[in-house]
Amino acid sequence: MLDQLTGDVAALRHFNRLYTNWLGLLDVHLDGSPFTLSEARVLYELAHRHEPTAAEIARTLNMDRAQISRTLKRFAHRDLLETRSNPAHGRQQLLILTPEGRRAAADLNGSTQAAVGALLHQLPETQRRRLIAATTTMAQALEAKVEAPALRLRGLEPGDLGMVTARQAILYADEYGWDRGYEALVARILADFHDHFDPAQDAAWIAETGGEMVGSIFLVHTDEPGVARLRLLYVEPAARGTGTGKLLVSTCIERARQLGYTRLTLWTNSVLAAARSIYERAGFVLINEEQHHSFGHDLVGQIWSLDL
Numbered sequence: 357m358l359d360q361l362t363g364d365v366a367a368l369r370h371f372n373r374l375y376t377n378w379l380g381l382l383d384v385h386l387d388g389s390p391f392t393l394s395e396a397r398v399l400y401e402l403a404h405r406h407e408p409t410a411a412e413i414a415r416t417l418n419m420d421r422a423q424i425s426r427t428l429k430r431f432a433h434r435d436l437l438e439t440r441s442n443p444a445h446g447r448q449q450l451l452i453l454t455p456e457g458r459r460a461a462a463d464l465n466g467s468t469q470a471a472v473g474a475l476l477h478q479l480p481e482t483q484r485r486r487l488i489a490a491t492t493t494m495a496q497a498l499e500a501k502v503e504a505p506a507l508r509l510r511g512l513e514p515g516d517l518g519m520v521t522a523r524q525a526i527l528y529a530d531e532y533g534w535d536r537g538y539e540a541l542v543a544r545i546l547a548d549f550h551d552h553f554d555p556a557q558d559a560a561w562i563a564e565t566g567g568e569m570v571g572s573i574f575l576v577h578t579d580e581p582g583v584a585r586l587r588l589l590y591v592e593p594a595a596r597g598t599g600t601g602k603l604l605v606s607t608c609i610e611r612a613r614q615l616g617y618t619r620l621t622l623w624t625n626s627v628l629a630a631a632r633s634i635y636e637r638a639g640f641v642l643i644n645e646e647q648h649h650s651f652g653h654d655l656v657g658q659i660w661s662l663d664l
Contacts, residue, residue, distance in 0.1 A: 508564050508565075586608050
């Protein structure tokens, strides 16, 4: 097994040397352009995405954020790039190619197409077909999605309350620019949950994938008979779009019914659009809105209700 792996590594490295030399990827500038290979990849992503963020580009290319930042600064200095604030996320900057930047991307694409076309033209047709078939097979192998670890919901364990507080504070600071006031609020909510926990009225779930926390939700009793509150739903960015939020909310609703509650309420803010969409699909109805200044921002608080 070890010998086979060693041979596979050698074969892949041999191919990599041939490939990079053949395409000229080690040249200082790609295809005679003023761009390095890494700059060309960033320029390509900017030209084929609608107003991305630097973080999106970094994730797509698996590049260090500092390297991305330096590249973007060079583009801006050359009048290839401009930015604007994201109206939905105050601290994020959206990246937009200038007309000069779009011309540069189009010129680079044209020169790269011509250069690769010239290389392929040098090969006999049978070799060219074998090469394209092999590259297609390699692409399919590399693009094949690895099966995601199973998602599970579990109850609270020591350390979870602190982890939920920290993750929510960090995520909402990164995504919405909220200050430490939100962290303090979450800490108070969870301290109260612990101090007044009643298994006949309350519950909590941690969403976990591969042993890592990816979300949470809490069911909390209120002083109003028959009414409970859904609190602190959150999902890690890597788990969004996987149904984690939907599962957490549906599980909370079902437990509320089992405990005999007749109504479930929640408080959120209008800026949290993804969570609000989950609530709407679960049947919650907006019953009140009120402007407030919290966490360093002017926000619109919302109260939603679900009859059980």
